[in-house]
Amino acid sequence: MPIFLFLFFYFVAELNTIELWNDTYMSANFHIITNNPLVREKYPLLITMLDCGVEGVFLAARDEIHLGAVAINHPLSGSVKPNESPYKSLVLSLRRGPLDEYSLTVIESAIEVLRKMPVRNIDFHPRVLEDFQVIDLDLLDSAIVALPAQYHT
Numbered sequence: 001m002p003i004f005l006f007l008f009f010y011f012v013a014e015l016n017t018i019e020l021w022n023d024t025y026m027s028a029n030f031h032i033i034t035n036n037p038l039v040r041e042k043y044p045l046l047i048t049m050l051d052c053g054v055e056g057v058f059l060a061a062r063d064e065i066h067l068g069a070v071a072i073n074h075p076l077s078g079s080v081k082p083n084e085s086p087y088k089s090l091v092l093s094l095r096r097g098p099l100d101e102y103s104l105t106v107i108e109s110a111i112e113v114l115r116k117m118p119v120r121n122i123d124f125h126p127r128v129l130e131d132f133q134v135i136d137l138d139l140l141d142s143a144i145v146a147l148p149a150q151y152h153t
Contacts, residue, residue: 029151030072032140033060034089038133039140054088055114061090062107068096071103072151073143075110080135082110083117086124087136091143093151 032039032047035057040049050056058075065071072091076082124132 029094030091030144030147031094032089032091033057033064034087034136034140036087036089036133036136036140038137039089042137053086054082055111057088057090058082058107058111058114061092062104062111064092065100065103065107068098068100069093069103070095070097070100071106072147073140075107076113077143078135078139080132081117082114083120085132085136086129087132089136089140091140091147 028046030046032043033050034040034047035050035052035054040047048060050060052060061069061071061075070093072093075088075090082088
């Protein structure tokens, strides 16, 4: 009988988790542009997955901003310089409206900062790459938790 109770509570917990995730996906008024495999695993329905470096993520975000999206998190957030980590995730609004000049200025400044930094062609050990993925995911999670209510409607 104890195994039955364990399985019952396990499945109830799993159903609640699925409902919470479905609520997040159904109510998200934002999407994520990323090149981070961990972000793809955690937020599969909210991402545009890119196979590129950080500059490619910045350029894709700039293109969406030109189409009327708003940058929600700052592209240079965190203490890791953009040329130090191969992973970056950016949160953009789903809304399409007039060009948001502030978002455009922020992303173009980030591209300029990145291009001024020396190129680092380092062959990172897989564990180091995993660390960079975790750092990027943590910064992204913090940004999503801090989103104003208008992005969770």
